Amino acid sequence: xxxxxxxxxxxxxxxxxxxxxxxxxxxxxxxxxxxxxxxxxxxxxxxxxxxxxxxxxxxxxxxxxxxxxxxxxxxxxxxxxxxxxxxxxxxxxxxxxxxxxxxxxxxxxxxxxxxxxxxxxxxxxxxxxxxxxxxxxxxxxxxxxxxxxxxxxxxxxxxxxxxxxxxxxxxxxxxxxxxxxxxxxxxxxxxxxxxxxxxxxxxxxxxxxxxxxxxxxxxxxxxxxxxxxxxxxxxxxxxxxxxxxxxxxxxxxxxxxxxxxxxxxxxxxxxxxxxxxxxxxxxxxxxxxxxxx
Amino acid sequence: xxxxxxxxxxxxxxxxxxxxxxxxxxxxxxxxxxxxxxxxxxxxxxxxxxxxxxxxxxxxxxxxxxxxxxxxxxxxxxxxxxxxxxxxxxxxxxxxxxxxxxxxxxxxxxxxxxxxxxxxxxxxxxxxxxxxxxxxxxxxxxxxxxxxxxxxxxxxxxxxxxxxxxxxxxxxxxxxxxxxxxxxxxxxxxxxxxxxxxxxxxxxxxxxxxxxxxxxxxxxxxxxxxxxxxxxxxxxxxxxxxxxxxx
Numbered sequence: 001x002x003x004x005x006x007x008x009x010x011x012x013x014x015x016x017x018x019x020x021x022x023x024x025x026x027x028x029x030x031x032x033x034x035x036x037x038x039x040x041x042x043x044x045x046x047x048x049x050x051x052x053x054x055x056x057x058x059x060x061x062x063x064x065x066x067x068x069x070x071x072x073x074x075x076x077x078x079x080x081x082x083x084x085x086x087x088x089x090x091x092x093x094x095x096x097x098x099x100x101x102x103x104x105x106x107x108x109x110x111x112x113x114x115x116x117x118x119x120x121x122x123x124x125x126x127x128x129x130x131x132x133x134x135x136x137x138x139x140x141x142x143x144x145x146x147x148x149x150x151x152x153x154x155x156x157x158x159x160x161x162x163x164x165x166x167x168x169x170x171x172x173x174x175x176x177x178x179x180x181x182x183x184x185x186x187x188x189x190x191x192x193x194x195x196x197x198x199x200x201x202x203x204x205x206x207x208x209x210x211x212x213x214x215x216x217x218x219x220x221x222x223x224x225x226x227x228x229x230x231x232x233x234x235x236x237x238x239x240x241x242x243x244x245x246x247x248x249x250x251x252x253x254x255x256x257x258x259x260x261x262x263x264x265x266x267x268x269x270x271x272x273x274x275x276x277x278x279x280x281x282x283x284x285x286x287x288x289x290x291x292x293x
Numbered sequence: 294x295x296x297x298x299x300x301x302x303x304x305x306x307x308x309x310x311x312x313x314x315x316x317x318x319x320x321x322x323x324x325x326x327x328x329x330x331x332x333x334x335x336x337x338x339x340x341x342x343x344x345x346x347x348x349x350x351x352x353x354x355x356x357x358x359x360x361x362x363x364x365x366x367x368x369x370x371x372x373x374x375x376x377x378x379x380x381x382x383x384x385x386x387x388x389x390x391x392x393x394x395x396x397x398x399x400x401x402x403x404x405x406x407x408x409x410x411x412x413x414x415x416x417x418x419x420x421x422x423x424x425x426x427x428x429x430x431x432x433x434x435x436x437x438x439x440x441x442x443x444x445x446x447x448x449x450x451x452x453x454x455x456x457x458x459x460x461x462x463x464x465x466x467x468x469x470x471x472x473x474x475x476x477x478x479x480x481x482x483x484x485x486x487x488x489x490x491x492x493x494x495x496x497x498x499x500x501x502x503x504x505x506x507x508x509x510x511x512x513x514x515x516x517x518x519x520x521x522x523x524x525x526x527x528x529x530x531x532x533x534x535x536x537x538x539x540x
Contacts, residue, residue, distance in 0.1 A: 048539070048540070051389075051393055052393070053389060053392060053393065053539060053540040054539045054540070055537070055539060068393075069393065069394070070389065070393045072385075072386050072389045074386050075386055075389075075390070076384060076386035076387050077387060077390065078299075078303065078387060080302070080303070080306040080307055081299075081302070085294045085302075088294040089294040089295070089296075089299060090390075090394065092294060092295045093295075093296075093394040093395055094394075135390070139394075
């Protein structure tokens, strides 16, 4: 399958700063791709380069798109236009024939039906954001590039935006940047982590969590003497570390097989009631902080 | 809504078309009015000697007074009204909306044409007002030379709008675009003081207004040709510049 977005060694320099340091990216059609990274990591620059609004210093890229739409992080429109006119203009600028009824539909989906005929000069930042999304999706692009689309929204607005993004899955390829990890976790098929212009991870969310959460780390919760259990675990040759905190024992073994084969037996021998036992899966936030710092 | 209707809405909803019309319309009245009543005004002010140095009160002088007054303030108004539409990257977030959906040619064409048309219409409205005011207060100017002279100025005004478009591709902000345009026009006027170059310059067309309505010869083909070439060159440079300029 031909990738919708394919970049090879994409570099973007600004005078003394390298914003993108050789990005190799491949996103298949119909996928929702989340681009995360701290401020200044290069997310906006990458979206700018992909949309043709910025020129790469070197490297190649190919978009297999008939029509793509891009939404900047702080969308703005001429203040003397109404919301309806903005979306209608976007509809008319799309290369395909889109019926006028689509304008009302996307405004409704974006939660702006009641404000459709108001001038946008009085809109809040959140309303601008939702209007931007309505203008982005009205032309039915096959590629959508969204820069922090939910950043300025309240929880209800974020919910609507995430639903809109999720609705596009399969109909369009979506690349959206965000620093709100919950948003990313909720809607993406794949994830890319940018750090100082470099793509330090590119793959599935599950793969990232699995990669950063080796199955040699376990958390065991017991009822009673957690310190004693930890001490007996430390005596085992296959246990690297074991420490107790309240009723939980965190242990790291020399291999996943050692844990799977021996942990239950050790716990049974010690005779302490076991409440739970599970691999120590790290949160996306922990992984994000570790990978990006 | 399309890019052409957008430009019309831009002019009307922002009141910018009214600014242009108001400037040229008001000078269309003030020009002939001042010519007609200047002797009385000077006399009342006790400047009797100056009256003898005034040109005769004729419709030609009334029309020349209109143009002289209107173009000073008018060019400033055109520069700012034009820059507000033609500095397309003044607000990057708005620029992204257009640039990610249309080519530079498609974005610039309606803006240039609508601003140029509004400018010419405002100027023509001023000429008509000046002719009517002159007709009421002094006498009617000759229609043929008035139209021909106005056409020369109209070509110059289209050049001014092309110049604004060019400046909008060199700088980003509206005030910078407008002021750079005015500065360039002043520079061209200074260059026009060098007699061998003057007949080639766009500003020569403005002088043609007075000459033509006073019955002078039509010697403006060189300036028209060079102005037309300059308009095309400005727009071509704009497309190349903006195509390569990052948002």
